[in-house]
Amino acid sequence: MTAKRLTAKGEATRRRIVEAAAQLMYEQGVTDATLEDVRAAAGVSGSQIYHYFADKQALLLAVIDHQTEAVLDLQAPHLGRLDTIGELRAWRDMLVENQKRMQCRGGCPIGSIGSQVAETNPEARLAVASGYLRWEQAIRAGLTAMHARGDLAGNPEDLALALLTALQGGLLMAQIHRDVRPLEVALDAVIDRIGSARGPVPEGGQ
Amino acid sequence: MTAKRLTAKGEATRRRIVEAAAQLMYEQGVTDATLEDVRAAAGVSGSQIYHYFADKQALLLAVIDHQTEAVLDLQAPHLGRLDTIGELRAWRDMLVENQKRMQCRGGCPIGSIGSQVAETNPEARLAVASGYLRWEQAIRAGLTAMHARGDLAGNPEDLALALLTALQGGLLMAQIHRDVRPLEVALDAVIDRIGSARGPVPEGGQ
Numbered sequence: 001m002t003a004k005r006l007t008a009k010g011e012a013t014r015r016r017i018v019e020a021a022a023q024l025m026y027e028q029g030v031t032d033a034t035l036e037d038v039r040a041a042a043g044v045s046g047s048q049i050y051h052y053f054a055d056k057q058a059l060l061l062a063v064i065d066h067q068t069e070a071v072l073d074l075q076a077p078h079l080g081r082l083d084t085i086g087e088l089r090a091w092r093d094m095l096v097e098n099q100k101r102m103q104c105r106g107g108c109p110i111g112s113i114g115s116q117v118a119e120t121n122p123e124a125r126l127a128v129a130s131g132y133l134r135w136e137q138a139i140r141a142g143l144t145a146m147h148a149r150g151d152l153a154g155n156p157e158d159l160a161l162a163l164l165t166a167l168q169g170g171l172l173m174a175q176i177h178r179d180v181r182p183l184e185v186a187l188d189a190v191i192d193r194i195g196s197a198r199g200p201v202p203e204g205g206q
Numbered sequence: 207m208t209a210k211r212l213t214a215k216g217e218a219t220r221r222r223i224v225e226a227a228a229q230l231m232y233e234q235g236v237t238d239a240t241l242e243d244v245r246a247a248a249g250v251s252g253s254q255i256y257h258y259f260a261d262k263q264a265l266l267l268a269v270i271d272h273q274t275e276a277v278l279d280l281q282a283p284h285l286g287r288l289d290t291i292g293e294l295r296a297w298r299d300m301l302v303e304n305q306k307r308m309q310c311r312g313g314c315p316i317g318s319i320g321s322q323v324a325e326t327n328p329e330a331r332l333a334v335a336s337g338y339l340r341w342e343q344a345i346r347a348g349l350t351a352m353h354a355r356g357d358l359a360g361n362p363e364d365l366a367l368a369l370l371t372a373l374q375g376g377l378l379m380a381q382i383h384r385d386v387r388p389l390e391v392a393l394d395a396v397i398d399r400i401g402s403a404r405g406p407v408p409e410g411g412q
Contacts, residue, residue, distance in 0.1 A: 027325055031237040107321060114382045115313060115321035119233055129382050154398075158391040161379075162372070165392035169375025176320045176335050185364040186371035190392070192360075193399040 014052045017042045022063045022070075026106050030060065030116045060117075061127050067109035068131035072138065074098070082142030084151075085195045088163075092187040095167065099180050107175035111168045136164050143194070152194060159194055166190045220258045223248045228269045228276075232312050236266060236322045266323075267333050273315035274337035278344065280304070288348030290357075291401045294369075298393040301373065305386050313381035317374050342370050349400070358400060365400055372396045 020042035024033035035056055039049050053059040072079065078091040106112065114128035140160035146152040152159070170183030226248035230239035241262055245255050259265040278285065284297040312318065320334035346366035352358040358365070376389030 029237065029322060029326060031235065032326070105325060107324060111378060111382075112321055112324075115318050115378055116235060118313060118318075118381045119311060120235060120238070125382055132379065132382060159395060161388055162391040162395035165375040165379050165388040166368075166372050166395070167375065168378050169371040169373065169392070172317060172321055172374050172378060173338065173371050175324045176317075176331055176338060182367055182371040185368040186375070186396070189365060189368035189372070189399045190395045193395045193402070196399070196402045 018066045064127040079138040083145040088191045104174045104178045108171040224268045224272045270333040285344040289351040294397045310380045310384045314377040
């Protein structure tokens with residue numbers, strides 16, 4: 001029982017460290033957030049950090065996992081049911097409202113880390129890629145259902161990836177401009193494409 | 207005449223410093239690329255760097271300007287004439303080929319800097335925003351011409367921003383996945399939307 005209580009306490013401490021690291025990396029960038037900053041923000045000792053994480057790399061990978069879970073949790077009420085234009089628009093509205101609430105700060109919790117680590121840290125890049133894949137699959141499920149019903153002209157795999165890509169561009173450009181408009185228009189364009197029963201026009205056509 | 211020759215030489219030296227800094231920031235990230243790295247890569251003395259740039263911030267702003275020019279120069283054969291679906295597809299193909307040639311490394315030359323500096327360096331964030339606006343305006347010109355001809359159902363300003371946003375997401379996700387597919391499908395989706403003379407479907411419609 002003592003062991004069990006210690007384990008629960010240990011999990012809580014580990015989680016506090018990861019959440020502090022996620023917040024600092026979000027605010028200061030991955031490179032500038034030091035283990036000492038994390039230690040102070042989490043209110044733990046240096047030996048406690050090293051008990052859970054061998055080094056900053058291990059902590060960074062835990063942050064990417066944590067942020068992936070947070071992103072999927074936040075969107076969970078929508079992600080499983082993106083199988084009508086109305087549901088896609090409701091998801092889009094939720095994403096836009098969320099950025100307004102954040103004053104367009106921080107960008108995508110995993111995409112912004114991805115951009116920082118892509119050329120210097122292959123292991124972290126792959127962890128972000130893995131997070132993207134989970135997100136893409138959750139979006140794809142609804143489009144596959146639309147396609148099976150005959151309501152989608154086009155490839156649901158391509159259009160699911162296009163939605164996530166538009167969302168990533170929208171979060172980045174909203175962060176740079178401190179304005180949700182890039183996010184709104186990019187998601188609207190892809191959702192309008194999904195809603196176009198006619199599908200793409202032929203090459204050179206208008 | 208001597209003064210003139212010195213000025214030309216000075217401009218060449220300044221340019222060499224900016225190009226070395228751009229390359230290092232692209233490879234290592236903005237924070238990790240030190241002035242000493244830039245000095246060594248450019249083959250100049252420390253006093254030469256400080257002759258042209260008061261500090262790393264001044265150099266970073268020059269890099270953002272330089273990369274904006276490079277991006278616009280690379281796309282110049284396309285950007286002035288994006289007023290048909292065929293021209294939009296040719297631009298899309300050029301962007302995809304360029305990423306293939308780069309093996310999807312580096313992401314967008316200005317977007318990747320933007321993501322790194324957005325929360326910590328407002329002046330650099332605004333410089334990236336300014337680069338985005340120039341790019342967006344160049345894209346918008348063609349769509350405005352399409353709209354004036356009656357060939358575009360939708361707002362050309364929104365769709366120009368949607369194209370740039372899809373491109374930004376595509377470059378980021380191509381960089382993370384080391385695969386051009388996100389770039390391809392996101393640009394295709396927005397171009398298909400632009401080519402859909404019917405425009406968006408009403409709320410709840412299919």
